[in-house]
Amino acid sequence: MKVATAGLETTTGPASADAAAVSARGWSRASLERQRLVDRLASFVWLPLVTLLMRVGLRWRIRDAARCRRAYAKLLADPRPLLVVANHLTMVDSAVIGWGLGSGLDHLLRHRGLPWNVPLKRRVDSSRLWQALAYAMKCIPVPRGGDRQEVAHVLERLGYLLRRGDAVLLFPEGGRSRSGRIDCEAAIADGVGRLIRDVEGCRVLCVYARGDAQHTWSNFPARGQTFTIALRLVEPRTALRGPRASRDLATQVVRHLADMEREYFERRPS
């Protein structure tokens, strides 16, 4: 695993911002802790099923999964917050990445390592079933393209989870890469930068995941696909403040992902 540090100097944000304001923000620690407990119990049912579906039903494989999982386990041994950011090509990237970072058993034994996911709220709210599944599968729906204050509340929740030691997965491109490649000039979701800025000591694990036959974006990867998952730990820094700092940090992360993509295509199995 390649380790890189970018930027100028450390910027520390309001590390305990979640402390007093949470109840006034429309969510509470208690509600998140309740969801964590439900997720933990429910994972004994859905994690084996999803793993079985990916491995047997869809015959997906992770190239060099053991190496990937060892590296991730080592990162989790460090108590500092860990934000996972990844490229985005299909609707099930979070499942594939979760599987690449740990086996079903790994995640059952070390539940905090299974990253929280941030699906589109509109999709989750489309049915009660989706709502129930999202609740039980470590999801916090985000109103993408909606009220910024609502998005800010989601980021507060994610910040709380990161500080308490849970991994969180975000896609800084905001949506699936329509060109099939990472575009550093495209609109970047600044929430990634905001979390890095506001969660003191936050490490960022950049994950580049791609199936061998994944030429561009799609809903689902093809059956029988083998995925390459590359990891790079970074600790972005900025001397800027406010939204400018968020943008700078998010841009640094996306550039790392773009660099990982370049490396992937240089080594891509033919």
Added chain:
Amino acid sequence: MSQNQVFEKVVAILKPYVKDADALASVSLESNILDDLKVNSARLVDVVLAFEDVFGIEVADDDADKVATVGDAVRLIQGKLA
């Protein structure tokens, strides 16, 4: 700077990000930046950064989060300039 001057500058800043050109023609203080003008939410940060550059102000995240309409932006900027 008068409200009208700030409004015109805000509209000029928004213009490159507006997907609905017709909406821009009838833009008012009540126009919602995301819903009416169809600005990509990820581009709102670019808009806020442009506010900072053009008006020489600093906008905190909490203030930026409260900007939903063109009028919100104008009032925020006028408050910072006062």
